[in-house]
Amino acid sequence: MDSQRGAVDLSARETKRLQTRDRLLDAAIAEFKRTGMAAADVGVIVAAAGVAHGTFYFHFPTKEHVLLELECREEFRIAEQYRSFCDAEQPDLDSALREALRQVMALDGRLGRLLFKDFLATHFSPTRPPREEGEGHPMLMLVVDRIEQARRDGDIDSDVDPVNSAVFFLLGVYALLVTVGDLPAREAILDDYVRRTLRSMQP
Incomplete structure (x- = not known):
């Protein structure tokens, strides 16, 4: 009792x-x-x-730890939404990359300019506290999976490294969103970035 x-x-x-x-x-x-x-x-x-x-x-312990908690929650949130999209749609690589972009843009919208910049600064900070064991980068790994699938299907060059390509793509997305902000040309710039990313992986 x-x-x-x-x-x-x-x-x-x-x-x-x-x-x-x-x-x-x-x-x-x-x-x-x-x-x-x-x-x-x-x-x-x-x-x-x-x-x-x-x-x-x-x-x-610090204000940075708030951002670490937020980062963990948001990263898993967008990863789950991305996984659901891919499971339901079985998209080609173009659609998969555009959906990844859409998820990150939605995160930018939810957080707002100031917090999104702080979020990314913490994400890439060399002094950030280490991640807990078992915490990875789920969104990154899902994009890796889509690129690997495209490579297996022969849709992109067999020499493409899926991990490097996914890292380069997402880094570029983050950098562009911070840089272009709400410029009128934002949509065109991001669309061009996806097209050029795809072109870089073609045979």
């Missing part, structure tokens, strides 16, 4: 801890969107989350 009560108490505490973490994450993301990570005020974040100041640092 006591062990059952202890398990219930532990479960309730864990649920409360996760709820507090989620409130802090949501409040921090809202503040980062408004000011950028560097200028974000932890006092504003904890006030919005309704917790004590020290609670923020219990869950997130």
